[in-house]
Amino acid sequence: MISKIKSFYYYIFQQHNLPVWIVYLNYGSLIGIIGWPLIAFLAIFLSDSPASHFTGLNYLFIISYPIGLILITFVSFKIFTFNKFVSASLPVAVIICYLFILYKFFFN
DSSP: OHHHHHHHHHHHHOOOSSOHHHHHHHHHHGGGGGGHHHHHHHHGGGGOSTTOOOOHHHHHHHHTHHHHHHHHHHHHHHHTTTOHHHHHHHHHHHHHHHHHHHHHHHHO
């Protein structure tokens, strides 16, 4: 089990056989993990209100979003040799979501 986790880690963070642009694009899509400690802390307080419809499943999705980002990066690296467009569009979609969230935060 430990060896599988190590190989998964090395596959994501030790990419020497792929072009630099796809590696940096995927690492740019992982930038959202930086805010995870604050978001995980604030997620505790989402169910404070008695009228809240916040469920445990919503809490689980909020807490585990870094796993999704890492899986998107893993899949992007895996399919790069087969389809470069889809491989590049996965991290670009994540970055577009970041920009949309920033736009909503600052302009609305």
